[in-house]
Amino acid sequence: MNEQDKSKMLQHWPTLLLGMIVSVIFLLAIFTFQVKSTELAVVTTLGKITGVKDAGLHFCWPWPFQKIYKFDNRYHCFDGSTGKIEETYTADGQPVVAGIFVVYKIVDAEKLFKSLTIPDISQAEDKINSQMRNEKATVLGKYKFDELVNTNPGKMKLTEIENKMKAGIAPFVLEKYGIQVEYVGIKNFGLPEKNTENVLNRMKAERNVVASGYRAEGKSEAKKIMDQADSNRLLKLAQADAQAKQIKAEGDATAAPFYAAFKDEPELAAFLRKLESLRKIVPSRTTLILNTDYAPFDLLKADQKLLLDGKKDSGKSK
């Protein structure tokens, strides 16, 4: 480089710097690729797998020498593509309809890539789906219907069923596709359409029985409560009567010594009591019918003795 070139370079350094920056950017764009923290990247060189890269900036030869295939390695939830809800049979021959889901993550991107004809996770999911359908039917066929639904939590074995399904699916999927199945869960569980009609009819019949039971219970319990109340009433009143009798007897016993006074003239005592009774028992608005046999109305009799005697006496005196 002669002096003239040097002076030209110094004169055009900003342009050169700019050109260099742009060149670096283009070179980086062509010869590098980024893998995110949530991905695994399979690198193929001329069609052959030459590496699996995780998060970061990596060097690569540009297309068509090297190709990059990225797979997301976070939790995926997949509930089946075909046959999501299928009819199957329990151990006691009850037809049921069940749907399951799996939660998985890709742990071996190379194995997964090798197993796929096109590098698309949907293709892998289709294959997982076949395994899910098989295991669902197999495992549900080993359990009775009352082990799937039961009011006694100890007898309900849904969690055990899910674990068995996982045990059937996970090793196969890991071995074949490099996918780790973390969880298998049941998300749909029902009955075939024709059976639901019977269940609905049974439910209605059961409800009628329950309603009748409630009505009968209401009447019966109410009657029991009322009978008990009446019984308690009678008992309490009987107790009160007994107590009252006792008190009255005590009163009578206390009063008894005073009766001795009446022994002196019982007829007089009886007479005085009668008078007293008359005062008490004849109320004010009473219609009283008497005849002239009783004093003082005996005076009204025409043949009253004293009057007659008086007339006789006056006749004599005349």
Place this chain on the structure above:
Amino acid sequence: MTEHDHKNISEIESNGHYKAGIDSLTKSLHIAFTLLSCFIAFLIIWYFTFGGYYEVKPQENVIVERFGKVVEKHEAGYYWSFPYPVSKIIRIPVSKQTITLATYWHRSDVKAIKGEQQPSGASTLVPGKDGYLLTGDANIIHTEWELVYTITDPMKYYLNCLCPDEPSRLDEIIRNPVTGKAIGTRGPRTLIQSILENAVLKVTASQQVDSALYKKSSEYRAAVNDLFISEIAKWEIGIKVENLTLKGNTAPLNTVAAFQEVIDAELQCSTEKENARAYAVTVEGETDSEASRIVAEANVYKIQIVADIESDSISFKKYLEEYRKNPVVLIVLYNDTISKLLENVKDKYIIPEDSNGTHEVRIMLNPEPRNQKNDKDKEKGK
């Protein structure tokens, strides 16, 4: 180019004919190059300065990836980092998210949806179309849930749970490659919803239909909530359950009337019991009062009888004394008593003896009732 051409050009140049044009073109190109350089320089300067600024809103957090690696997380504010492709910012919503779970809810017919009539319910339920749950006593119910959650750890959420490129968007829809029909979704909401569905199904499968529908529906909701929270925690996807609501629960529409009948019967049962209890309380109160009255009367009797007899015996002694002195006192006493008695008696009839020495009394039974109004008028007149 022939020698003749060169000669012509030299002649033209020498004439200054093209020189001005070439100078002008050179000048234009120079200006264009300078402008382009300035523009590129501006872009580079902008890239390293203002291009890296971004705002984080209060309802979101931002995760920064540098060359693909997650390097930092930012909360609300204004930040700078190298723009794409060096850095990539991922916005994670941290405001409340809602998932409505209608998987197990019934299909209402169109008229019912429009509110024109109550849904009547079909006689069968079609798997895959009619959502429902089986209870522990092998009955069918419909439930609808609403989950409200927040992303409390955006880093865990982003790193552990498959998200769309823009995590604030809804989950990706999976379509059948042949028919193009949607066959499912893929994303964080799908995972959360599936775990919730699993919890709902498991809890319902151990419940009695009455408990799940009305008797213990709050306990049922709490059991689903607890199971879901424990299950979702295992996945460490950085979410917190704010609230899980049982939006709706009903028996199959076809059986609703029968269930209503049970509710009515139960209500009637409890009403009858309550009425009976009220009767019992009333009777108990009345009985207590009556018993007290009986005892009180007895006590009064006890006091009165003693007092009466005592006073009677005293007065008897006095009468006896008088009687012994003069027996006529009895006639006086008798007549006084009769007189006083008759003063108070309203109607008095004295029946004389007829000629045969007998009395004849005719009493009209069931006399006409008194006209109370006339009586009152008469009394007022008086």
